[in-house]
Amino acid sequence: MSNDLSTAASIGCxxxxxxxxxxxxxxxxxxxxxxxxxPDVVMERGEGMYLWDTEGKRYLDFIGGxxxxxxxxxxxxxxxxxDRQAATLVNASPSFYNKPMIELAKRLTQLSGFDxxxxxxxxxxxxxxxxxxxxxxxxxxLGGAYEIVTTVNSFHGRTLxxxxxxxxxxWEALFAPKVPGFKHVPLNDAESLLAAVDERTCxxxxxxxxxEGGVHAADAGYLHTVRKLCDExxxxxxxxxxxxxxGRTGTMFAFEHDGIRPDVMTLGKGIGxxxxxxxxxxxxxxxxFEPGEQGGTYIGQPLAMAVGNAVVREIVERKLHExxxxxxxxxxxxxxxxxxxxxxxxxxxxxxxxxFDLPAPRGPELVAACMEAGLLINSPSPSTIxxxxxLIVSRSQADDMLxxxxxxMDRLRAD
Ligand SMILES: *Cc1c(COP(=O)(O)O)cnc(C)c1O
Numbered sequence: 001m002s003n004d005l006s007t008a009a010s011i012g013c014x015x016x017x018x019x020x021x022x023x024x025x026x027x028x029x030x031x032x033x034x035x036x037x038x039p040d041v042v043m044e045r046g047e048g049m050y051l052w053d054t055e056g057k058r059y060l061d062f063i064g065g066x067x068x069x070x071x072x073x074x075x076x077x078x079x080x081x082x083d084r085q086a087a088t089l090v091n092a093s094p095s096f097y098n099k100p101m102i103e104l105a106k107r108l109t110q111l112s113g114f115d116x117x118x119x120x121x122x123x124x125x126x127x128x129x130x131x132x133x134x135x136x137x138x139x140x141x142l143g144g145a146y147e148i149v150t151t152v153n154s155f156h157g158r159t160l161x162x163x164x165x166x167x168x169x170x171w172e173a174l175f176a177p178k179v180p181g182f183k184h185v186p187l188n189d190a191e192s193l194l195a196a197v198d199e200r201t202c203x204x205x206x207x208x209x210x211x212e213g214g215v216h217a218a219d220a221g222y223l224h225t226v227r228k229l230c231d232e233x234x235x236x237x238x239x240x241x242x243x244x245x246x247g248r249t250g251t252m253f254a255f256e257h258d259g260i261r262p263d264v265m266t267l268g269k270g271i272g273x274x275x276x277x278x279x280x281x282x283x284x285x286x287x288x289f290e291p292g293e294q295g296g297t298y299i300g301q302p303l304a305m306a307v308g309n310a311v312v313r314e315i316v317e318r319k320l321h322e323x324x325x326x327x328x329x330x331x332x333x334x335x336x337x338x339x340x341x342x343x344x345x346x347x348x349x350x351x352x353x354x355x356f357d358l359p360a361p362r363g364p365e366l367v368a369a370c371m372e373a374g375l376l377i378n379s380p381s382p383s384t385i386x387x388x389x390x391l392i393v394s395r396s397q398a399d400d401m402l403x404x405x406x407x408x409m410d411r412l413r414a415d
Pocket of ligand 1: 121122123124125127155156157158207211212240241242243244268269
């Protein structure tokens with residue numbers, strides 16, 4: 001570290017000749033806090049289903065910014081919404097109403113059937129809001145109950161409370177002491193759930209389809225039991241739809257598959273199409289916060305609100321949830337046709353949140369081989385591959401994906 005401030009002015013990345021990708025990578029390794037193993041490429045540009053790196057190499061993107069870029073990369077509607085809003089009002093203050101904030105609250109409540117919307121920037125923050133609301137409900141209505149039952153293998157975010165809510169065994173020992181008040185039970189096991197709920201319980205929280213956990217859906221029967229249990233005991237039911245919401249699973253919201261309506265639903269990822277935006281929706285019954293108990297600097301930030309309005313309008317107008325269903329079925333049939341030849345099993349998922357298992361734990365190698373071939377896919381665990389492309393993916397792009405994937409599997413097998 002240097003304390004010489006006079007050098008600061010002379011350090012200008014753009015002003016100096018740049019050594020290209022190798023230099024970018026060296027600078028990345030030097031200046032970024034290490035938190036993730038990333039491949040040695042620097043992404044520079046995106047358009048539709050494709051990303052380009054600084055070497056000009058093109059990638060067909062079946063990760064979609066982690067189920068985020070639902071309209072593809074740099075779509076016109078997001079560019080225009082940002083342009084228009086930036087020229088009008090970038091930021092007022094979280095303590096004032098602004099027009100796009102009101103518009104988005106109205107749009108989302110009408111679309112989802114909930115009554116009230118709270119906005120934030122990330123999925124973890126929306127889930128923190130839900131956790132706080134559940135504890136408030138426990139304090140006001142359940143004699144101080146504060147425990148939240150969540151599921152094994154779930155993912156709810158990376159703040160301390162949402163890490164504590166997350167049912168990931170590799171996180172158990174991390175950052176002790178964890179936020180107390182979370183119990184984890186296996187998904188689709190009603191008996192374990194009944195055993196875990198007691199007078200300390202204020203809420204049950206789950207993903208209708210576990211995303212990071214490897215694409216595992218909650219059964220309709222299980223969800224009925226959960227809803228009934230919550231109704232009988234006065235518990236709040238929270239669905240984390242950060243990954244599944246807004247068309248991803250082939251319906252507008254994943255709760256629609258089985259008709260089980262939660263009391264609180266959180267949204268993130270796709271709602272901003274790549275811009276940081278999340279939301280927590282609930283009913284009038286849970287309009288329980290007093291001023292000052294929940295908020296934040298970027299709550300209802302006008303740029304984010306304008307993007308949210310544009311993205312949600314686009315999904316609804318183009319019926320992208322229906323397209324996701326159709327394309328999900330198409331890709332599933334394509335994967336099934338490869339299953340025998342490559343030993344793929346448990347092809348699963350809904351809409352464009354899909355996964356399958358490999359015959360051997362070579363997921364990371366397959367991800368690398370696909371990337372080499374110009375295809376981005378995700379391996380949430382060594383034996384599992386997950387696909388979560390933008391909702392705009394076409395049949396010919398799906399065919400390209402299947403061809404690149406089988407080519408990469410051929411090469412892996414030849415090694
Ligand atoms: C990604 C994700 C989160 C966390 O969202 P961030 O924006 O990374 O904070 C929470 N829940 C689920 C189901 C997710 O997929």
